Amino acid sequence: MTAQRACALSELEQDTAVRVVLDGVPMAVVLDSAGEVHAIGDVCTHGDISLSEGFVEGETLECWAHGSAFSLRTGKPLNLPAYEPVPVYVVEIDGDDVLIDPTVTKEV
Template identity: 55%
Template sequence: MSEYVKVCTLDDLPEVGAVVADFDGRRVAIVRDSLGEVHAIDDTCTHANVSLAEGEVEGCTIECWLHGSRFDLNTGAPTGLPATVPVVVHFVKIDGSDVNVALNN
């Protein structure tokens, strides 16, 4: 696990949806789910190599806009085909309104 880095503030996030943060050589999707929880996952779909942050968030999943693969935001596991490989989930810590992320490898 890397050190926590401030990547954005809560105000930078949509009410439900995602933004992309580029840091430590990684593109990470910072996602607020339907319950208001904030998650961080690798931004690239494991099926089609496109940005997940551009997809739709529903409940605690994000859907790839290109082919409809869905990923669980807590585990990274694919919950809808065609993806079969999980995305990496990173560690999130909220400090006041700051969203801090530590990379998970």
């Protein structure tokens, strides 16, 4: 499969997560404070909670329900109660398009 358009870069607000679903795969897409775009799995591994409703701080996305923060680069939880990582997807930028292949995760 090839990368698909997830959203427009201009639609992303800095330090805010946006939920997108590509081929049934929910993702949280984030424009961090350094201007880098990240895509991680949108479901917290501690509970069935949408991470895109959480809080972005630096290179982390924190689950609003129980406070587990996940690295936007590795998907690894940085604190309890979560202990399992979420997938991290490769992001490509083409003009104003944010492209993601939901079948390809980063090796971290």
